[in-house]
Amino acid sequence: MDGQQAAGRAARILMxxxxxxxxxxxxxxGLVFSVIDPQDLHWFGGEAIEWSRSAIYSVSFLIFWLVTTIACSMTALLVQLPDHEEPGRRSAPNWPR
Structure with a gap:
């Protein structure tokens, strides 16, 4: 696999x-903030978070997005077959590469 194919593969996995x-x-x-009021959140030491609701919503959304992106990326990388399959090994047609 050359560099351009590897970059295309990485871009597909990322997207x-x-x-x-x-x-x-x-x-x-939606699930978290239907149960928790953002104004009731506290830091680990017990001090209340004094951010606006929209700041808390935005930061938590970005954290959720980051964590789920990492999980999705790990899953996509784990289902990749090796570039050179072993002789006699069978795989399902159209298996992700």
Whole structure:
């Protein structure tokens, strides 16, 4: 595999990870903040977080997005087959590469 193919493969993995992670970050945001009021959040030491609601929503969305992107990327990388398959090894047709 040459450099251009590797870059294309990496771009496909990245895009296949970012979009579902974006959607799931929105779902997580809705689930978490339907139960928790952002003004009731406290730092680890017990001091209240004095940010606006929209700042808390934004930062938490970005954190959810980052974590789910990492999880999606790891999954996409783990399902990749090696470039050179072993002789006699069978794989399903159209298996992700």
């Amino acid at each position: 296949a990870s970012i979009w579902p992670a974006f959607v799931m970050a929105g779902v997580l945001e």
